[in-house]
Amino acid sequence: MRIKDIRLSLGESMEEFGKRFDTSKGTVNNWEKGRNLPNKSNLLKIAKLGKINPSVLLKGETAPMPFRFPSLNDILYDRSKDYIYECYEIITFNTSDVREEDIIYTMIVGVKCILDKIPNGDNANRSYTDVLKKSEWVAVEGFLDNFFTDGGSLSSLSYPQIVAIRDFFQKLVDYRLAVGKSPN
Incomplete structure (x- = not known):
């Protein structure tokens, strides 16, 4: 058409x-x-x-995001809130069924797997282009920019921040498993 x-x-x-x-x-x-x-x-x-x-x-035009997580900065630095539970609730409330939830969690696991490729101990503030393929870079950038209220960019994150994001994604998936829903 x-x-x-x-x-x-x-x-x-x-x-x-x-x-x-x-x-x-x-x-x-x-x-x-x-x-x-x-x-x-x-x-x-x-x-x-x-x-x-x-x-x-x-x-066709891509559909708008059905929801956004809180600020990436808040998730990284604000210890006064339980962002794992809050993000779980955001996903649960804004997806119509378990299949849609599975898609979101599959993306989260995928982004975490890409971030896992960045070697441990690298605390330099750099682009990581020598570690990630262009398609991996684009996937992470797109996820961070679209899923967090303040967006995000892999190139602006330090290694400790990348580790914190990886840990956050793992805890979010673990929480979902703990409440009895499979990731796929």
């Missing part, structure tokens, strides 16, 4: 649109019906015509 919307916004027929990509009306019809996808080159061209990101063209 997004390809069709772009084509129609240009005021073009399927045939005219297909000529842009050296393809047939039938191929454009198959794209619009979701029977097959354009190749990478055509996908990029279509996204550019629609002035949208290629991932938005493929998947």
